[in-house]
Amino acid sequence: MPMDEKLVRAAPKALLHDHLDGGLRPQTVLELATEVRHPLPADDVESLGQWFRDAADSGSLERYLETFDHTVAVMQRADQLERVARECVEDLAADGVVYAEVRWAPEQHLAEGLTAPEAIDAVQGGFDRGMAEAAENGHPIVVRQLLTAMRHQARSREIAELAVAYRDAGVAGFDIAGAEAGFPPTRHLDAFEYLQRENAHFTIHAGEAFGLPSIWEAIQWCGADRLGHGVRIIDDIALADPAGPRLGRLAAYVRDNRIPLEMCPTSNLQTGAASSIADHPIGPLTELRFRVTVNTDNRLMSGTSMTREMLLLGDAFGYGPSDLLWFTVNAMKSAFLPFDERLRIINDVIKPGYAALT
């Protein structure tokens, strides 16, 4: 059954990989920047949205990341963080997302004097308000924070400690992000070992701009629960083998252990990690039954949404509602939420939601 936009939007969706500072509304960037006199590369909503999409469409992760200067600049005060967080929840709920983990790097939001705990509280305040409003509007959604440490900096242990301190106050886990080449995850081994000793959850951006060694380190040295992107795992699979696809040891380990892949198709086209949706490794990885999940990464820079990502995949690979349900249940099974809460969302929200569609 082909999928149209209305159906995909109405279908309950779960999102594990979305950056708070990559999902602002262009209008909000404009308003906040005017207020603090931050110079922007465009001065109306339309051209600013276009600028973000074009500038991020560079084929290089490093250049893609430069666009965040303009969003991070307007997220330095508690009221700004709270607004951006609340609007994020509103936008996700309107897109039919019922569960989301939204990540951001506290260390990037302290330039105007906020402490990291104040920044975390501000984001949580926005999420709480957003969730309450969404429930009132008949679109209930559960949103959790993931705290990110920047891989080129040296604050990962401190951020990991904050993730543990706030684990019962809205923070579900930890992540590292930023330019991948030259900054292997083992640079932050201390943070990951600490999290493991604390029985805490973490994901690592790996196998996006850099290949298999980064995925191998993330899993076998650092103990990542999930992989941010992980697209390059395809390099360990001989797809053209006459006897059928043949998995190398690392790919087999990832599949055997059901390690979740947080795939972000449009973002990967922009950073050059894949050349087209039809050529994106998500196709064969789904066919080989890896634990694939579909994500937005940065809704502003990619001009995207969960609905749009699912529709693009539907067009490229012929996926229908049953595939959408499979991606969604995969994401819920991989969420950093307690098991009973995951089960409740799958059984009480997702399954009935899909049953009502068809």
Ligand SMILES: O=c1[nH]cnc2c1ncn2[C@@H]1O[C@H](CO)[C@@H](O)[C@H]1O
């Ligand atoms: O796809 C990505 N790969 C690596 N780093 C990223 C990606 N998207 C965003 N960020 C980085 O994560 C920070 C915290 O949210 C952002 O400021 C950006 O620098």
Ligand SMILES: [Zn+2]
């Ligand atoms: Zn990301």
